[in-house]
Amino acid sequence: MSDGRNSLRDLFRIRLRGRWRPWAVAAFVLAGAMFATSALSSKGLDLRAASITDLNHVVRQERARSDDLQGRVAALNEEVGTLSRRVGGTEVTRLNRQVDRLKDPAGFAPVEGPGLTVVLQDAPKSEIDAAAEPGGVSQEELVVHQQDIQAVVNALWAGGAEAMTIQGQRVISTTGIKCVGNTVILHGVPYSPPYRISAIGDPSELQAALDDSDYIDAYLTFVDSYELGYEVIPSVSLEFPAYTGSTALKYARPDNAAATPAAR
Incomplete structure (x- = not known):
């Protein structure tokens, strides 16, 4: 009889042990999921209410940061005020007036007044063709060159010209005249004859x-x-535009060889 009871007790233990294992595994899985969720939500921080005790420290840090930013804003405002006062100061006003006075002679302002215009033109084609025959002058002598235009420009400046244009372009201190083939390049633009050089000034002195x-x-x-074409046209009033091109300077190194004098 005792053997039968023992057998029943062992059977009950086996059944109870078989039922416990699935529940134990489920409990461990659930606990692990809860721990993982808590770790992700806190991102490594303490989720307990005790962390709220650092709120005063956070507020003090933000207040210090705000005070620092306000100090920087005040310093920048003061700098802006200083620069604004300089822009409107007497020194800047004096320099602006000086710039305005120099615009006219420098060619950066439109100008109007009496003067004259010199027109240079190549010789007629018949004369140029005749120059090709033996014993005639060179054909190069019968067309207008850079040095011809430059000679007129220099003479007009010497005659007291206040402003000048070549082909309608304002002449300034950095203006260069370059002869390329049968054209003249001025401020990067090629021109063909006739060439018109106009100057504002006393017409009699210019002449x-x-x-x-x-x-x-x-x-x-x-x-x-x-x-060879040469005409002088006096004018009661000439109008020149302001120079609007580039003001960049370019430098060249002079050649050591002696320059050959021009034939004319």
């Missing part, structure tokens, strides 16, 4: 300066002999 130029006197010999 006298042209008459006193040795280079122009030599040029006029070709005008008389080969109909």
Whole structure:
């Protein structure tokens, strides 16, 4: 009889042990999921209410940061005020007035006044073709070159010209005239004859300066002999635009070789 009871007791223990194992595994899985969820939610921080005790420290840090930013804003406002006062100061006003006075002679302002215009033109085609025959002058002598334009410009400046244009472009201190083939390049733009050089100033003084130029006197010999174009047109009023091109400077190194004098 005792053996039968023992057998029943062992059977009950086996059944009870078989039922406990699944529940134990489920409980461990649930606990692990809860721990993982808590770790992800806290991102490594303490989720307990005790962390609220650091709130005063956080507030003090933010207040200090706010005070620092307000100090920087005040310093920048003061700097802006200082710069604004300088812009409106007497020194800046004086410099602006000086710039305004220099705009006219520098060519950066439009100008109007009496003056004259010199027109240079190549000789007629018949004269240029005749120059190709043996014994004639060179064809190069019967077309307008850079040095011819430059001679007129220099004479007009010497005659007191206040402002000048070539082909309608304002001439300034950095203006360069370059001859390429049968065209002249001015401020990067190629032009063909006739070339018009206009100057504002006293017309009689400008004319006298042209008459006193040795280079122009030599040029006029070709005008008389080969109909090279030369005309002077006085004007009661000329209007020149302000120069609006580039003001960048470019430098060149002079050649050591002696320059060959021009034929005219």
